[in-house]
Amino acid sequence: QLVESGGGLVQPGGSLRLSCAASGFSLDYYAIGWFRRAPGKLREGVSCVSTSGRRADYGESVEGRFTISRDNAKNTVYLQMNSLKPEDTAIYYCAARPGPGCGDSWDDGLYDYWGKGTQVTVSS
DSSP states (O other): OEEEEOOEEEOTTOOEEEEEEEOSSOGGGEEEEEEEEOTTSOOEEEEEEOSSSSOEEEOTTTTTTEEEEEETTTTEEEEEEOSOOGGGOEEEEEEEEESSOOTTTTOGGGOOEEOOOEEEEEOO
């Protein structure tokens, strides 16, 4: 099971840190992706981190503003989101796929486990 947390309401330019915690299995052998779905839009790939944490991919719309990281000892992956914009408003999901890397990062069919999502709203 994957459980996301850390979402909420934030003003434009603000920051949030999302967490993705796993229970019942170890994330050590899984690359982890973050996806989001905004109202009326298709699900979009946001970021992916390799099993080691040394390789990360980012979607064009978030590169330079978001940072993904993982703490395998805590069985948790994080998404630090800075300089948030209203267009970042969405439900954010984490997902796990067999590692080690994030090739074809945004092919959601490659991910075996999905969380239920956490709402992020960016508004003044």
